[in-house]
Amino acid sequence: MKALCWNGTNDLRVERVPDPVLVNPHDVIVKVALSSVCGSDLHLIDGYVPTMRPGDIIGHEFLGEIVEKGPEVRYLNRGDRVITVSIIGCGHCGHCQHGESSLCDNSNPNPDYARTAYGHCGAGIFGYSHAFGGYAGSHAEYIRVPYADFNAFRVPEGVSDEKAVFVSDAVPTGYMAADMAGIKPGDVVAVWGCGGVGQMAIRSATLLGAERVIGIDRFPDRLRAAQMKVGAETLDYSRVDIFDALQAMTGGRGPDVCIDAVGMEADSASNAAEDLYDRAKQAVGLQTDRPAVLRQMIESCRKGGTLSIVGVYGGLIDKFPMGAAMNKGLTFRMGQQNGQRYADRLFEHIRNGDLDPSYLMTHRLPLDEGPQAYRMFKEKADDCLRVVFAPQG
Amino acid sequence: MASNSLTGRGRWPQPDSFLSGLGSELGSGEAATGGRWLAMMGGTALGVIGLRRSGWGGAMLALGGAGLFAVGALGLRPLGERSLRAVPNPGAWRSVPASRRRSLTPERTQAVVTIASEPGAVFRFWRNFANLPKLMPQLERVDVLSATESRWLAKAASGGEGPSWRCVLDRVDEDRLLTWHTVGETALPHRASLMLSPAPGDRGTEVRLTLVYRVPATEVAALLGVTPEGQAEEALRRLKQRVETGELSTIERQPRGNGSGSFREATE
Numbered sequence: 264m265k266a267l268c269w270n271g272t273n274d275l276r277v278e279r280v281p282d283p284v285l286v287n288p289h290d291v292i293v294k295v296a297l298s299s300v301c302g303s304d305l306h307l308i309d310g311y312v313p314t315m316r317p318g319d320i321i322g323h324e325f326l327g328e329i330v331e332k333g334p335e336v337r338y339l340n341r342g343d344r345v346i347t348v349s350i351i352g353c354g355h356c357g358h359c360q361h362g363e364s365s366l367c368d369n370s371n372p373n374p375d376y377a378r379t380a381y382g383h384c385g386a387g388i389f390g391y392s393h394a395f396g397g398y399a400g401s402h403a404e405y406i407r408v409p410y411a412d413f414n415a416f417r418v419p420e421g422v423s424d425e426k427a428v429f430v431s432d433a434v435p436t437g438y439m440a441a442d443m444a445g446i447k448p449g450d451v452v453a454v455w456g457c458g459g460v461g462q463m464a465i466r467s468a469t470l471l472g473a474e475r476v477i478g479i480d481r482f483p484d485r486l487r488a489a490q491m492k493v494g495a496e497t498l499d500y501s502r503v504d505i506f507d508a509l510q511a512m513t514g515g516r517g518p519d520v521c522i523d524a525v526g527m528e529a530d531s532a533s534n535a536a537e538d539l540y541d542r543a544k545q546a547v548g549l550q551t552d553r554p555a556v557l558r559q560m561i562e563s564c565r566k567g568g569t570l571s572i573v574g575v576y577g578g579l580i581d582k583f584p585m586g587a588a589m590n591k592g593l594t595f596r597m598g599q600q601n602g603q604r605y606a607d608r609l610f611e612h613i614r615n616g617d618l619d620p621s622y623l624m625t626h627r628l629p630l631d632e633g634p635q636a637y638r639m640f641k642e643k644a645d646d647c648l649r650v651v652f653a654p655q656g
Numbered sequence: 657m658a659s660n661s662l663t664g665r666g667r668w669p670q671p672d673s674f675l676s677g678l679g680s681e682l683g684s685g686e687a688a689t690g691g692r693w694l695a696m697m698g699g700t701a702l703g704v705i706g707l708r709r710s711g712w713g714g715a716m717l718a719l720g721g722a723g724l725f726a727v728g729a730l731g732l733r734p735l736g737e738r739s740l741r742a743v744p745n746p747g748a749w750r751s752v753p754a755s756r757r758r759s760l761t762p763e764r765t766q767a768v769v770t771i772a773s774e775p776g777a778v779f780r781f782w783r784n785f786a787n788l789p790k791l792m793p794q795l796e797r798v799d800v801l802s803a804t805e806s807r808w809l810a811k812a813a814s815g816g817e818g819p820s821w822r823c824v825l826d827r828v829d830e831d832r833l834l835t836w837h838t839v840g841e842t843a844l845p846h847r848a849s850l851m852l853s854p855a856p857g858d859r860g861t862e863v864r865l866t867l868v869y870r871v872p873a874t875e876v877a878a879l880l881g882v883t884p885e886g887q888a889e890e891a892l893r894r895l896k897q898r899v900e901t902g903e904l905s906t907i908e909r910q911p912r913g914n915g916s917g918s919f920r921e922a923t924e
Contacts, residue, residue, distance in 0.1 A: 268913030278913040286910070287903040318915025335902070355900040357772045357859055369897045372905040387905065399910045407910060410901065 265654065266320045266403035267633035272310035275634040280320065283399065283407040288335035291411035293327040293345065297428045298401040299624070299651045300324075300640050301349075302458050303575045306527060307392060308637060311551070312577055314376055314393040322402030322652075323349035323389035324432040326424055329415070330405070338412045344424075345415040347408050348602035349432040351387045351398065354413030365599035370410065371396040380578065385599065402633060404654045416606040422613050425621040428651060429459065430609050434620050435602035436573050437463025437524070438609060441471050443596040444520040444571035448472040453509055453518035453563065454495070455556045457485040459623045459649050460573060461524035466493040468520070470617055477512065479505060481532055484646035492622050501532040509563045517565035523556050526574025531555035544581055551578030561588050572597035626650040762846075762870045767888035771896045772860040775831040775852040778899055782850055783834060785823070790898065791891040794880045810844075813881035819843045843879055845870040865892055 266280045283292055301324050306312050308321075329343045339345065352364030359367050367386035371377065374384035376394035387409075390400015399406065408415055418427040437460045446452060452468040454461050457480035465476045478495035480486050481502075489495040498508050509518055530553070531538040541553040560570050561584050570593055588595070612618040625648045628636050636650040771778055781787055785806045789795040796809045796818060804825040810818035821842035826835040837847035851864040867884045869876050877883045882890070897904050 264911070266911065266913065268915065270913065270915055276913065280911040280913055283911050284909055286906055286908055289901070289903060316912075316915060318913035320912060353897075353901045353905070355772065356896075357770070360772065369901055370905050372907055374893065396905070397907045399907070399912060403911070409905060 264404035265630055266399075267322065267630055267652075268317075269307060269315055269319045269321050270317045273308060275308065275321075275637055277631050277633055278318075280403070283403075283405050285331055285333045286407065287409060288333045289410050289412065290333045291329045291336055291339060291408050291415060292331040293325070293347065293406050293408055293415070294330045295325050295327040295401055295404060295406055295654045296344075297327070297424055297627075297651050297653060298322045298325040298403075298630075299428055299431070299433070299649050300637060301432055301649075302460065303391075303526070304637070305641055306575060306577065308641070309528070311527060312392045312394070314397075316393060316397075319390070319392070319397070320399040320401075320403050321390040322400035323391055324428065325389075325401035325406065326418065326428040326431065327406070329411075332411065336411050339415055339417070343415075344418045344427075346418060346427050346431045346606070347389075347401075347406075347411075347415045348435070348600075348606065349389055349391075350599050350602065351389065351396070351409060352413050352603055353410050354603075359413065359603070362601055362604040363598075364413075364601045364603045373397055388599070402630060402652055402654070404630075413603060416610070419610050419614060422610060423621065425624055425651075426613050426619060427610070429463070429620040429623055429649075430602070430606055430613070432600065432602065433459040433623060433649075434463045434609050434618070435605040436460045436600040437465075438467040438605050439598070439600050439602075440464040440522045440524065440571045440573040441467035441473075441520075442605075443598070444468075444522065444569045445596075446471045446473050446520055449474045450519040451475045451477070451513050451516075452520040452522065453477045453479060453560075454522040454524055455479045455529075455560065456524035456526075456574065457482075457489040457495070457497070458524065459620075461485075461522075462489055462493050462495075462623070462648075463620060464522050464524050464573070465489055465495045466618055468522070469494060470612065473520070475512075477509065477518065482643050484643075485648070488622070488648065504533060505559055506563050513565070517563050517568065519565055520569050520571060521560040521564045523560060523570070523572040523574040525556045527552035527576050529553050529555040529557075529574070531559075540582075550581040552576045552580045554580040554583060558582070558584055561591070561593065564591065564593055567592045567594075569594040569596060573600065575599075623649045624651045628652060629656055630654040762868045763873055763884065764866065764868045765873075765884040765888050766864060766866045767885070767892050768862060768864045769892040769896050770855050770860050770862050771899050773899050775854065775861040778861055778863055778895065779831045779834070779852060781895065781899060783828070788891075791894045792887060793890070794882050794887065810880055813879060819879045821845075843871075844876060863892060863895065 264280060264282050265277055268276055268278045270276050285292060304321055307315055326346045329339055329341050329345060332339060332341060350365045351370040352359040352367040353369035356368035358364065365386050370387040371384050373393050373396055377384035387396025387398050389398045441464055446468055450473050452473045454464050454476060457478045461478060465478055468476045476495045478486065478489035478497045479500055481499050486497040486499060490497050498505060537555060541555060544550045545553055564570060625646060628650055630652045633652065639645055639647050640650050785798045786800055788798050794810055796811045799807045801807055806823045808823060809820045812818035821838045821844060822840050823836045824839050826837060827833055831852060833849065833851050835849040838845050846867060846869040849866045853862050855862045865888045867888050869884055873883050894904060
């Protein structure tokens with residue numbers, strides 16, 4: 264089959280690889296119909312996530328049809344149209360049983376990297392480096408899905424492929440960002456990053472009762488989409504001082520909830536010295552991630568407010584304003600998405616018209632155009648929100 | 657759910673009357689603690705001297721002092737390659753693999769894991785020693801000879817016939833404790849125990865595997881292809897997966913591209 268493989272920093276190639284096979288009794292093989300790019304792929308492509316091996320197939324947000332199933336798969340059948348949550352749970356360990364499937368004890372077959380770096384090991388993720396299990400990703404014609412009964416979800420009748428595919432990752436990530444922040448009616452929520460996840464967080468915050476949601480970005484098309492498609496007020500951080508603007512908009516209180524949908528490669532366009540400092544430290548390995556958004560959130564958030572972090576961080580950051588966070592009594596919530604917990608609820612929102620993520624798919628291309636597509640996505644050219652590949656042509 | 661880690665590294669030693677006193681856990685740990693206090697005190701002194709002087713010299717002294725203090729306080733090795741693991745935890749030295757600690761033989765290794773299951777299922781799986789090759793890939797097979805005796809055959813780390821030994825069960829305390837030891841001639845004399853205890857708050861069963869080899873860990877690694885620490889952790893990881901999910905997560909036989917470049921290790 265054809266697959267999009269990582270071969271080194273900024274070196275993606277479409278290659279011929281063997282078809283996947285059933286290995287474990289709870290596996291299914293999915294024939295991929297749609298597979299989306301994701302902002303966190305850029306961290307792999309840019310070489311910031313270690314433990315990538317040349318030849319690794321990337322991609323983790325996908326929809327397709329089950330074509331083979333293992334003998335122990337109970338709830339799914341051949342021919343089912345499914346999405347698969349990008350972060351793999353086993354469904355049985357204590358974390359999976361408590362809705363924290365991204366912390367699964369069993370789904371990462373290479374736990375040593377994460378245990379060395381983090382103390383404990385989290386779940387495996389499709390196409391997301393060997394520290395996260397080394398599973399082959401979905402930018403391919405077929406993909407093996409382990410523990411399928413727990414990770415694959417039948418798409419309900421009446422929900423199109425284009426709406427459903429993002430329930431794999433972008434929608435539950437955004438929804439979880441809003442959900443774990445404990446939004447209460449009347450809350451003002453600020454969301455850093457208006458990519459797919461940020462926009463889903465904006466919509467979810469409103470669904471969960473936020474009074475106002477403020478989206479922060481610097482790309483005009485994203486700001487426009489955040490405003491037009493999900494009803495955010497918007498701020499361009501390359502033009503205004505974010506702290507001042509947020510205080511002005513919230514009567515000097517600051518937002519009740521601040522959501523980070525950016526992660527490790529944040530820039531700080533409004534503060535060149537800070538940006539240079541972070542990039543220099545990252546370049547020489549003195550920190551792995553750039554915390555510009557975190558600093559801004561800690562400063563801007565109201566006293567006693569909540570920071571909700573779904574932007575991906577890899578390792579260690581520097582100059583973290585702990586004094587401000589502690590003295591302002593902030594609450595931090597964070598994590599990779601626990602999509603298994605939200606999939607049914609999100610399909611319900613899509614069915615009843617509360618949510619329509621299909622507009623995120625600004626480009627639909629064959630897999631052969633993978634390398635160029637990622638370049639376009641990375642440079643945010645052509646108003647690209649998300650490229651979705653159709654590997655079957 | 658802090659206790660629901662995959663295999664722990666034995667940072668939390670438990671009372672273990674059967675094995676107490678066998679392993680030597682002194683030595684490098686205390687030396688390291690002493691070194692850290694020295695660094696912290698020296699750093700403080702340098703810092704104070706530096707702050708009382710003026711000019712660049714004073715500033716540099718103060719900075720050096722602060723650095724030294726930080727090295728001591730954080731337990732960092734000044735040129736340490738494993739700074740990610742350098743947490744201010746006085747028990748952290750225990751996580752250093754036994755093979756790197758200077759200790760007397762016999763060497764004692766303990767790994768611990770929490771399994772979301774009743775102790776019965778875990779105990780029954782392990783109690784049948786014929787199951788153990790499923791948990792320890794370095795074993796070729798285990799033949800159960802009688803209610804208390806078994807013969808273990810390991811795979812050869814480097815061709816030919818692997819080491820083998822006979823084991824006798826000492827104690828079988830249903831759903832709580834299992835201990836066994838080797839008898840007769842063998843290149844790998846050892847004793848071992850599996851302890852089960854309920855985890856608090858309905859979190860399942862805490863399972864501790866202790867291995868005490870009478871030969872250095874390096875010798876175990878040469879003969880079995882795995883250190884005692886690696887053996888214990890892998891066995892518990894597999895035990896947990898088998899009991900909880902009925903399978904072992906794997907990426908074997910999955911497709912990948914040709915990839916001509918070299919593998920980027922996590923340590924880079």
